[in-house]
Amino acid sequence: MTNFIRLLTLCRPHYKAMLLGTFLATLTVLANVGLLAISGWFLASMAAAGIAGVHMNYFTPAGTIRFLAIVRTASRYGERLVTHNATFLLLSEIRVNMFATLSKLNNVDLAMSRSADLVNRLQNDVDALDKFYLNILLPMLVALLSVPIIMVFMAAYNANVALICFIGILLIGVVLPALLSAKLNKNSHKETQLSAQLRSELSDTLTGLRELSIYQARAGQISKCNELNEQYNQQLFSRHKALANSDGLSLLVVQLAMLGAIVTIVPLVYSGAMVNVELAMLSLFVLASFESVLLLPNAFIELPNVLKAAERLFTLEDKVTAQEANSAKLIEIQFDKNNTTLALNNIAYKYQEHTALTNISFTLKAQQKVAIVGRSGSGKSTLVNLLTGLWPVQQGSIRLSDENNAEDLHALSSNTRASVINILAQQHHIFDGTLSENLRYAKPNATKEEMLEAINLAQLAPWFNALQDGLKTRLGTGGRSVSQGQSRRIAIAQALLQNPAILVLDEPTEGLDNQSKQTVMNAIMQVMSNASVLTITHDPALLAQMDNIIWLENGSLVAQGTHKALSEKYTDYVALTTRF
Numbered sequence: 001m002t003n004f005i006r007l008l009t010l011c012r013p014h015y016k017a018m019l020l021g022t023f024l025a026t027l028t029v030l031a032n033v034g035l036l037a038i039s040g041w042f043l044a045s046m047a048a049a050g051i052a053g054v055h056m057n058y059f060t061p062a063g064t065i066r067f068l069a070i071v072r073t074a075s076r077y078g079e080r081l082v083t084h085n086a087t088f089l090l091l092s093e094i095r096v097n098m099f100a101t102l103s104k105l106n107n108v109d110l111a112m113s114r115s116a117d118l119v120n121r122l123q124n125d126v127d128a129l130d131k132f133y134l135n136i137l138l139p140m141l142v143a144l145l146s147v148p149i150i151m152v153f154m155a156a157y158n159a160n161v162a163l164i165c166f167i168g169i170l171l172i173g174v175v176l177p178a179l180l181s182a183k184l185n186k187n188s189h190k191e192t193q194l195s196a197q198l199r200s201e202l203s204d205t206l207t208g209l210r211e212l213s214i215y216q217a218r219a220g221q222i223s224k225c226n227e228l229n230e231q232y233n234q235q236l237f238s239r240h241k242a243l244a245n246s247d248g249l250s251l252l253v254v255q256l257a258m259l260g261a262i263v264t265i266v267p268l269v270y271s272g273a274m275v276n277v278e279l280a281m282l283s284l285f286v287l288a289s290f291e292s293v294l295l296l297p298n299a300f301i302e303l304p305n306v307l308k309a310a311e312r313l314f315t316l317e318d319k320v321t322a323q324e325a326n327s328a329k330l331i332e333i334q335f336d337k338n339n340t341t342l343a344l345n346n347i348a349y350k351y352q353e354h355t356a357l358t359n360i361s362f363t364l365k366a367q368q369k370v371a372i373v374g375r376s377g378s379g380k381s382t383l384v385n386l387l388t389g390l391w392p393v394q395q396g397s398i399r400l401s402d403e404n405n406a407e408d409l410h411a412l413s414s415n416t417r418a419s420v421i422n423i424l425a426q427q428h429h430i431f432d433g434t435l436s437e438n439l440r441y442a443k444p445n446a447t448k449e450e451m452l453e454a455i456n457l458a459q460l461a462p463w464f465n466a467l468q469d470g471l472k473t474r475l476g477t478g479g480r481s482v483s484q485g486q487s488r489r490i491a492i493a494q495a496l497l498q499n500p501a502i503l504v505l506d507e508p509t510e511g512l513d514n515q516s517k518q519t520v521m522n523a524i525m526q527v528m529s530n531a532s533v534l535t536i537t538h539d540p541a542l543l544a545q546m547d548n549i550i551w552l553e554n555g556s557l558v559a560q561g562t563h564k565a566l567s568e569k570y571t572d573y574v575a576l577t578t579r580f
Contacts, residue, residue, distance in 0.1 A: 003310040007132055010097070014089045018133060021083035022141045024075045029146045031072035033288040038065055040284035044277035087134045094129050098122060098313060101320050124195050128309035135302050139295035143173055146292040154289065157282060158274070161261045165286045168257030172250045173293035177300030180242055184304050191235040191305060198228045239301060246297035254290045261286040332413045335420050336402040337501035339366045340532065342387075342421075348395035349382055356382040357555045359396070362548075364502065369533045371543050371563075373576060374552035380536045383552075387504055387534070389417040422500035424508065428491040430482065435490070436471035442494035450497060458493035459523040460486065485519065492523045505535035508542075538577050
């Protein structure tokens with residue numbers, strides 16, 4: 001019920017359009033009921049008058065019928081226009097809210113999920129909420145508004161017929177939906193889950209088609225996709241079967257109610273207590289009245305899926321709200337960039353049962369250059385992730401200090417952390433925009449002169465001078481129009497613009513040819529001239545220029561010292577840092 005109320009809250013910005021749509025839909029139902037009932041009376045009266053050979057005033061009922069037909073057509077058109085527009089407005093509201101939620105989500109939560117799973121699940125959940133107003137809320141509101149009005153008019157003619165009709169409406173609008181909802185609620189999440197898994201597997205299959213062909217694993221992967229497809233189709237079949245059963249039962253209830261009304265009215269007509277033409281009118285009145293609730297079974301079939309989707313989305317939203325509440329308590333201060341020290345004390349970290357780091361302690365002093373070396377899985381990347389401040393420290397502390405301040409890294413606001421520490425990842429994302437737009441992500445108010453200086457210091461001048469559009473050159477989606485080395489140097493130019501106190505580099509020369517590597521190293525040297533540097537690297541040329549080397553193995557600190565000292569003392573270190 002809480003999720004239902006929260007969904008109603010999302011509708012608040014567009015409540016006027018939704019209420020107008022509800023009014024028009026109710027008016028359509030009432031006009032249709034009135035049209036069918038009056039038409040039944042009119043046709044029966046005309047037939048009776050013809051048999052009796054008498055005249056009757058047919059202008060008034062004919063005019064009423066035409067008026068109701070016009071009202072029904074106009075209100076139906078207006079209802080479709082307004083309700084679909086309100087649905088699109090609600091959907092845009094949900095999508096914007098979810099994008100805002102994702103953009104604020106802690107990197108730990110994002111990192112612990114496969115991106116394809118997360119995106120597909122969210123897409124399915126948002127698509128499920130698309131049905132909330134049009135398929136669920138609107139039928140409920142129309143039933144609540146129209147049923148009392150219909151019952152009042154029907155009871156004015158005959159209370160017993162009204163009671164029979166009301167029982168039928170309760171069966172179709174309450175009992176049947178409740179039974180269907182209880183039946184489908186247990187498996188309501190499986191359809192969305194299987195759909196997300198199927199999309200993810202199909203995406204992986206298309207992306208990794210080359211590897212699947214090389215290893216002759218295509219058949220196995222397709223078989224896995226087929227199995228998921230079968231499970232997903234089974235869930236769809238169950239839901240559609242339930243919907244078909246509800247339609248059949250609803251039709252049966254309608255026919256029985258109409259039959260019950262006829263059985264009730266016939267003796268009254270026979271005894272003269274009711275005019276014979278009212279038999280046709282009330283029978284059709286009962287038949288038409290069920291239009292007010294015929295969509296409720298489908299609404300209750302959809303409701304469990306929508307509420308489960310809402311629950312998953314609101315869970316993410318609540319998580320972000322909690323994070324923002326914690327962020328409000330964080331400290332916003334200014335550090336002296338020329339005198340900032342980074343100290344790690346007894347840092348430990350675990351991924352479930354796997355230990356990534358164990359009691360790591362070292363200090364990065366102002367203007368000092370420190371490198372981290374170690375085999376794959378030794379904890380280097382985990383250490384860098386902790387330094388971003390977005391991953392929680394499970395044990396130990398990371399502190400930033402200068403002459404006047406000393407604070408825990410995780411007690412600082414994101415703005416303070418970003419102004420002090422810059423993380424230059426191995427895979428740097430280039431946005432689909434111009435060169436100047438990408439540079440201004442690091443410094444939004446950067447001038448043209450500052451950007452040109454950063455380009456020059458990052459060793460990008462030869463490439464930049466050959467560009468016809470200069471800073472207005474579009475770099476393409478994911479930086480398709482630039483090479484890997486150019487992408488690294490653009491990242492270095494961004495770091496130069498931000499001018500951080502501490503620069504963290506993750507394998508800055510990995511995967512580059514010798515010429516590109518040398519150019520990138522020259523750019524790094526320029527950055528290193530006025531910042532403290534912590535780099536993950538195994539490049540001997542870069543290690544030789546470090547003040548201190550941190551050697552990690554299996555998450556533990558093996559040794560630290562200069563590159564020369566470690567090379568003379570440890571043969572394993574030489575093997576680790578020597579490239580053949």
